[in-house]
Amino acid sequence: MAEMVSEWKTLGEYRLPERTDEFPLLLAVGEQHLYTANTIVRDPAWMKSKNPTSLSINPVDASALGIEEATTARLVTKRGEQQVLLELDEPMQQGTISLPDDLRLSYPDHVGNNELTGVAPNELTDLENRDEWVGTPWHKHVRARLEPMN
Numbered sequence: 001m002a003e004m005v006s007e008w009k010t011l012g013e014y015r016l017p018e019r020t021d022e023f024p025l026l027l028a029v030g031e032q033h034l035y036t037a038n039t040i041v042r043d044p045a046w047m048k049s050k051n052p053t054s055l056s057i058n059p060v061d062a063s064a065l066g067i068e069e070a071t072t073a074r075l076v077t078k079r080g081e082q083q084v085l086l087e088l089d090e091p092m093q094q095g096t097i098s099l100p101d102d103l104r105l106s107y108p109d110h111v112g113n114n115e116l117t118g119v120a121p122n123e124l125t126d127l128e129n130r131d132e133w134v135g136t137p138w139h140k141h142v143r144a145r146l147e148p149m150n
Contacts, residue, residue, distance in 0.1 A: 007132075016141070019095070023143035025061070027077065028098045029121035030139045053118035054087035056098040057146070062088055067148050074147040075099075075119070079126040082119045083149070097144065099124075 019026070055075060057067075067073050069088040074081055075097075084099070092098065104120030124144070125137035 004133075017143065020143070023076075023078065023145050024095070025144045025146065026096045027075070027124070027142040027144040028096065028140045029124060029142055031056075031098045031100050053085065053100060055084040055119075055146075056087050056089040056092050058092040058094045058096070059088045059090060060094050061097070062086060065146055065148060067146065072149050074149055075124070075144060076147060077124045077126065077142050077144045078128075080123045082124060084119055084146075086146075097146070 055073075062068065065073075067086055069086060071086055072083050073086055075084045089098075099119055099121060104116060104118050104123075106114045106116055109115050121139055122137070125139055125142055127135075127137060129141070130137045
């Protein structure tokens with residue numbers, strides 16, 4: 001407990017890392033959506049929403065990047081990159097993007113070929129940015145950028 005008390009006393013001095021030109025967006029990974037509560041392997045058709053595996057982005061940010069809804073973009077973080085399908089989301093705060101909870105499952109399509117669904121959050125998060133006490137990555141605070149795919 002003594003370690004936690006000394007850490008607690010420093011919270012008033014904590015500052016979030018600055019946004020950089022290299023990674024100007026703040027990515028929240030693992031958001032809970034209506035149809036992304038867990039990673040039970042099942043037919044992706046059970047997810048009834050429009051784009052259940054899409055990255056959410058404010059329309060102003062998408063426009064500034066020259067990216068339209070339902071297009072694919074490259075999501076890049078310090079650790080890795082993934083192709084993502086975009087969904088415009090007016091309530092999303094500008095400068096912030098969001099991916100749904102723990103997807104990247106393989107499931108056979110209608111002819112039996114395995115297809116991957118969604119993005120694996122752990123492939124984008126970096127252990128350098130983690131909770132000091134339990135070691136889990138800061139999934140809700142990942143510096144990122146989006147690049148249009150031509």
